[in-house]
Amino acid sequence: MKEQSLTVIEAITQRRSIKMFNGQPIDREDLMSIIDDAVWAPNHGNRQPWRLVVACGPELEPLKDLIREFAVPNWKELSEDELQSKMSKFSLPGAYVFVVIPEDARQKERLEDFAAASSFIQNMQLLAWDKGIGACWKTPAWLDNPKFREPMGVKTGERIISMLQFGYYDLVPKEKPRKSASEIVTIFGE
Helix, strand or coil: CCCCCCCHHHHHHHCCCCCCCCCCCCHHHHHHHHHHHHHHCCCCCCCCCCCEECCCCHHHHHHHHHHHHHHHCHHHCCCCCHHHHHHHHHHHEEEEEEEEEEEECHHHHHHHHHHHHHHHHHHHHHHHHHCCCEEEECCHHHCCCHHHHHHHHCCCCCCEEEEEECCCCCCCCCCCCCCCHHHHHCCCCC
16 A cells, blocks of 8 residues: 545546556455545435445455356356456455445435435545545446345345445556536526
């Protein structure tokens, strides 16, 4: 891990979603430190509506086996090289964090919880970036599959809203253009 100290603006504008990790493991203490700081995300009524399922270290291999069942359902029919190619985007991250939130029946609370958890996720990504660790927020459809949810310990009334991959990287992706304030702002009354 490299120690950095980015300004807020640097963290926001320089952070990139990393999809090509180099396979280097993430230290559990570093990941827990990121999570400890990320919980300061704004959240309605201080509900802190998130819980996490984390894998880094020895539990990564069983998790990758579980992911393989859903990400590459025909994996048994593939050659070792084909399987390795299809699994590379899942086998190279050094850690996984699954963000679980309650599925509140009340729409206002459900939306507030999703918004708060999204802020929490962004905090994790920015804090990781500051430590030289890349992250990518993914939402594959199989996160909602009951056969995936069960071994993850997701209960009735909960939903996995994010599969965050963390890892070290060799290349930083180029920045993608963003809209300017003048393109997205309408001045009230004009």
